[in-house]
Amino acid sequence: MDFAFTEEQQMIRDTAAAFLKASSSSAAVRAAMVSDKGFDPALWQSICADMYWQALHIPEQYGGMGLGYVELVAVLEQMGRYLLCAPYMSSVAMATNALLVAGTDAQKALYLPQIIEGKIASLAFNSASRDWDACAVSVTYRRDGNDFILNGNYRYVLDGDNADVMVFAARDEGSVGENGISLFVCPTDLNGIERAALPTMDQTRRQATITVTNLRLDESTVMGDVGKADKHLNKILDLATIALAAEQAGGMQEVLDMSVEYSKSRSQFGRTIAGFQAIKHKAADMMLRGEVARSAVYYAACIADEALNDGPLANELSEAASIAKSHCSEAYFKNAGEALQIHGGVGFTWEYDVHLYFKRAKASEHFLGGSGYHRERVAKMLLD
Template sequence: MEFAFTQEQEMIRDTAASFLKDASTSAAIRSAMASDLGYSPDLWQRICTDMYWQALHIPEEYGGMGLGYVELVAVLEQMGRYLLCSPYLATVAMATNALLIAGTDDQKTEILPQLIEGKTATLAFNCGGNVWNSNAISASYRHDGNDLILNGEYRYVLDGHSADYLILAAREEGSSGDDGISLFVCEAENDGIQRSLLPTMDQSRRQASIQLNNLRLSKQTLMGEFATAAKSLAKILDLATIALAAEQAGGMQQVLDITVDYTKTRNQFGRSIAGFQAIKHKAADMMLRNEVARSAVYYAACIADDALSSGPLADELAEAASIAKSYCSEAYFKNAGEALQMHGGVGFTWEYDVHLYFKRAKASEHFLGNSSYHRERVAGGLLD
């Protein structure tokens, strides 16, 4: 495995950093947070038409760039660094991956080009609680002639209030565990679908609840075969977990950068606090956590590339995803907390951005499973 960036990957990362530094400013973040959508439609269209990031790992046959997961992770790291408010994680790291892994040829041909052009999508599976696998699914479906009837509620659906397409995980009535799981893709504006925003601590990323009330879907909306989607869903969630960990690694870096810059300007006892040994030690520990997190994330991205190209490697992918997420979740929140302390009282004020990263760190820690959840996954895999 080669752990050094190619020139093309460096160019992708540097271009993303340059673009987002100008586009996702503090003012832009706060404006997006105050909007109904939670992101700027104009900026989203620039990302889609100018940067073409949503097409990074979509195969060329569907209009994409045909690159790998390492390139995708490099962009996501910069998005986390600049706290980009956008439906990118939901659309690309969750819904697009679901289509690539479980979608039929017709579904890929129809929907993927629309996502490349700027349509948004998301994945709904968790019906509440802190379990992030097929056991979190309580929404159900039953057959009604040539159609399917779905009922149930989903929680914590990223950008679920505004997505154009929904990918729904539901289980056959009477099933449990991994049995009976199916995936369906449909347009969000549909009779039987009720969407509402959830109040969240992190205002830079919106979550929604989705209620299905006798939603009638045709069998053409089924992704793959009936009652066989548990393994596909696990793979989709592992890929999304790696993507989220990449965002966390980027946020950690920015938290360190803005904190070091601040300590250079704050004076106590006649000199900059950046020269105090205690501050230096905290900054060094933050940097160490950054480097470890980045190593875990890019190792997981390499495993993801292999898993997407060859198909198997389910155990290796799950282990790598959980290692990256468990470490990044704790390290990001620890770094954000240290940043608040090093800023002093002003760190909690609205004028400084460090509190925005603190909230994103806590929200990201719990989404798709916190560190304890993922450590248990790793331990369970080692015991199997």
């Protein structure tokens, strides 16, 4: 595979970096993360209407740009670098992928244009399980004629309290493991849906709990075959995992840049600390971890393109996603910790942004599975 950006991909990456540097500054992030919604609606509309990023890999027949996952990952890397507070990960990397992977033609035609217009969407599947695959689903459904009745609680739902459209994963009553899983897509204004923001360590990314009580959905909401959506869900989560790893890679680069810049301005014993060998070693190690992360992420993005287009390497998606996430989760948190050390005491203060990246690193390390979870997953794949 050729990992060099095309001229178009480089332009997309550079445009994203320039836009986010101006619009997702430290002051903007701090204002958005404490707001009622957790993001700036005006900025979100600018992203949707002016940048058109939410349409990057949506097919042209639904109004999208028809680009690939590499282009999407290039933008996500810059979003992670500038800690963008926006419902992009939930709407694009989770809900849009769910529609592309499992949605019917009618569901794609209905919901993808809404997402392009700026509607917020998300995916709910986990109910406080340590697993991050189809086995994590515990919300149940039962048949009532041609309808489905859902009951249960979801946690860790990205932007779930702000979403206009939700994709719900639920299992048939009495089923276990990956059996009996179904996916449903519906608007969030239906009776039987209760949502509440979930207090989290990382204020830059909103999560919510959702309770469904006798939520009645008709057959038009079913995505794929009833009771056989486990493979669809796992594929959706693999694609989301790659997207999250891309954000982590961007965050790694930013904490390195912040640390190098600070080390050039901080003097100790008559010279800047950038000249000390110990600081040089830390920076070199941080750079190495970031370069490895970027290689793993863009390889996984190429595999994601194969998976979305049923290419010959589509069966490598889970392995590529877990390799990228296992490294990025550990490396981002390590780099954020080193950044705190280089900044010294001020790194822990509210005035400096290092702590925001440190919290994002820890939160994203566990979301969709930590390094240990994904290493064990890869080991099981090798044994199968």
